[in-house]
Amino acid sequence: MHLKPPAVTGWERETPIPDGALNHYLSVRGGRLFLEDLDLTRLVLGSDLPEGLSGPLGSPLEIVYLPLIPKKIAALQTVFADAIAETGYGGRFLYAYPSKANAAEEVVRAALQTGAHFEISTYPDVDLIRIMIARGYVTSRQMILCNGFKPSGSPYAERILALQKAHGNVIPVIDSLAELPFLEYSGQAFEVGLRQKSYGRHDDMAEMNEVNSQFGMQLTDVARAAARIEEAPNLTLRIYHAMVGGQIEQEADFVERLSSPMEIFAKLRQRHPDLTIFNFGGGVPSAMALGFRFDYPAFARLLLTAIQKNCRRFRVPEPDVMGEVGRYTVTEHGAQIFKVGLVKENKSKYPWYILNGSIMTSFPDAWALKEHFTVLPVTNLDRPFRRVQLAGLSCDSDDVYPPKGSASPLFLPVDAENLYVGFFGIGAYQEMLGGMGGVKHCMIPEADELIIEHGADGTFHYRLNRGQNSWEIARTLGYQRDV
Ligand SMILES: Cc1ncc(COP(=O)(O)O)c(C=O)c1O
Numbered sequence: 001m002h003l004k005p006p007a008v009t010g011w012e013r014e015t016p017i018p019d020g021a022l023n024h025y026l027s028v029r030g031g032r033l034f035l036e037d038l039d040l041t042r043l044v045l046g047s048d049l050p051e052g053l054s055g056p057l058g059s060p061l062e063i064v065y066l067p068l069i070p071k072k073i074a075a076l077q078t079v080f081a082d083a084i085a086e087t088g089y090g091g092r093f094l095y096a097y098p099s100k101a102n103a104a105e106e107v108v109r110a111a112l113q114t115g116a117h118f119e120i121s122t123y124p125d126v127d128l129i130r131i132m133i134a135r136g137y138v139t140s141r142q143m144i145l146c147n148g149f150k151p152s153g154s155p156y157a158e159r160i161l162a163l164q165k166a167h168g169n170v171i172p173v174i175d176s177l178a179e180l181p182f183l184e185y186s187g188q189a190f191e192v193g194l195r196q197k198s199y200g201r202h203d204d205m206a207e208m209n210e211v212n213s214q215f216g217m218q219l220t221d222v223a224r225a226a227a228r229i230e231e232a233p234n235l236t237l238r239i240y241h242a243m244v245g246g247q248i249e250q251e252a253d254f255v256e257r258l259s260s261p262m263e264i265f266a267k268l269r270q271r272h273p274d275l276t277i278f279n280f281g282g283g284v285p286s287a288m289a290l291g292f293r294f295d296y297p298a299f300a301r302l303l304l305t306a307i308q309k310n311c312r313r314f315r316v317p318e319p320d321v322m323g324e325v326g327r328y329t330v331t332e333h334g335a336q337i338f339k340v341g342l343v344k345e346n347k348s349k350y351p352w353y354i355l356n357g358s359i360m361t362s363f364p365d366a367w368a369l370k371e372h373f374t375v376l377p378v379t380n381l382d383r384p385f386r387r388v389q390l391a392g393l394s395c396d397s398d399d400v401y402p403p404k405g406s407a408s409p410l411f412l413p414v415d416a417e418n419l420y421v422g423f424f425g426i427g428a429y430q431e432m433l434g435g436m437g438g439v440k441h442c443m444i445p446e447a448d449e450l451i452i453e454h455g456a457d458g459t460f461h462y463r464l465n466r467g468q469n470s471w472e473i474a475r476t477l478g479y480q481r482d483v
Contacts, residue, residue, distance in 0.1 A: 005291070007406075008290040009289055009410055010374060013411060014384055014386060017376075017382075025287075026374070033378050035063065043061075043063075044061065053462045057464070058447070058448035059337065060337060060355075060357035060467075061449075062447045064106060064451040064452065065452050068333040069110040081093070089308060091276075091317075091319050091320040092320045093321050093322075094322040096145060096325065097326070098121070099125050102427060103128065104436075117322070140167065140169055144171065145239070146171065146172040153182065173192070174193065174195065180229075189236075190234065191239075192237060193240065193279065194237065195241040195242070197211060197218050199213040199216070201253070202257065237275050238275065239279050240277070240319075242258065242261030243324075244261070247327060249285050251299040259306065263314075266313070277322050280323055281323070284325050285327065288372060289372040289373065307321065331428040334431070335422050336357070340356075352388070360396060360399040361440040362434055363423060366403050367403065372408060374423070374425045375412075375423055377419060377422075379420045380416075383414060385413055387411050388410060389401070390402075393442070401423075445469065445473060448465065449465040450464050
């Protein structure tokens with residue numbers, strides 16, 4: 001079996017971090033840490049704050065660096081445009097952003113303004129996208145793909161019908177035969193998708209049909225649903241959807257997992273000529289840890305040539321290829337900076353650096369899935385380093401980093417005076433899973449949030465949202481402030 005080397009979570013030596021690039025968006029310049037051209041060291045030290053920002057900035061501080069989002073979308077679109085040209089592929093690449101990866105208004109706005117299509121999965125999602133439509137951020141050219149469970153009569157099904165009346169270009173993706181009646185009897189015209197049960201790794205169609213997944217339909221139901229859609233005068237079968245995993249880090253493995261779905265797509269296409277979109281869902285990986293490598297151009301070429309080959313075999317035209325690209329789009333724009341409040345040398349293997357916030361509630365995947373994120377000092381980069389462990393402020397023994405059982409070392413400056421530490425690559429899913437606002441484990445307040453956008457003039461624009469104070473938490477828990 002191929003064993004993955006331990007993830008590189010940060011600096012792994014006792015010497016200071018020299019100037020230079022750490023990956024494609026993090027670098028050290030003059031002993032300071034930069035996220036693209038944003039000087040994080042200067043930001044947290046607050047001594048020389050950029051124009052438009054008045055201090056002091058709080059800590060912990062969440063960084064929302066929006067310019068990376070359109071940049072990443074454009075980069076993947078270019079990768080596919082090049083692969084289409086190189087392979088002579090007969091279809092287009094359609095980029096959709098799924099709200100579940102990060103549904104914050106500024107993030108969704110940044111994605112929608114690139115013209116990306118949009119994928120949603122619950123009824124509140126419909127209300128959010130209606131706000132964005134009303135504000136003019138969505139054109140009728142942008143598809144709204146409705147995944148998620150939506151049995152007839154559910155609030156989600158009702159809202160989908162209303163959204164289609166108001167906007168058009170709403171494409172429900174059928175996840176179960178029970179989701180068809182509300183569309184069949186709606187009297188409204190819809191293009192629809194079908195979701196195949198396909199999650200995970202499988203070698204052939206029979207194996208795929210046996211996967212233990214709550215998402216999508218087994219083979220016989222896919223065929224039944226397609227036939228019913230064909231019979232319904234108001235419905236057109238447009239999309240075949242088969243998602244095969246998340247953060248799939250090997251290019252060939254990703255494409256191999258899609259080979260049975262490709263075959264089913266082609267067989268359906270022979271009978272249903274309106275079926276023009278092959279949607280592979282999510283799975284496009286992104287840099288959470290530093291050692292991450294993925295050859296996006298190789299992946300795009302492999303995928304398109306595999307679809308081409310399959311289409312030739314079944315004598316059907318090459319479809320448009322759609323990705324619902326969540327993690328890739330928003331992982332890197334998000335960071336969170338903590339201050340080291342205390343160092344404990346209590347005869348543990350490595351000293352504990354105690355942060356002034358919670359790791360497990362801020363990045364739940366570090367605890368629940370043992371996920372590795374990038375951790376770097378934002379100050380004291382030019383001092384000697386030592387191997388340490390991080391702990392959050394909660395009373396939970398799981399509030400630690402690196403994750404329990406991890407073989408990845410973490411080195412931080414020995415000098416913990418005024419030491420700030422950043423977690424990077426946390427922009428996808430972490431805040432959605434940990435929740436925004438409300439009350440979290442051990443009542444640790446929400447961090448301040450600094451939103452950074454590029455203005456039309458090319459300069460940075462800053463917006464600071466203050467986090468919670470303890471009285472807001474008390475009120476949420478039902479306490480009255482009468483003492
Ligand atoms: C239907 C669907 N599409 C897209 C995504 C986004 O996946 P990723 O973040 O891997 O791009 C998900 C994630 O769970 C999903 O369930």
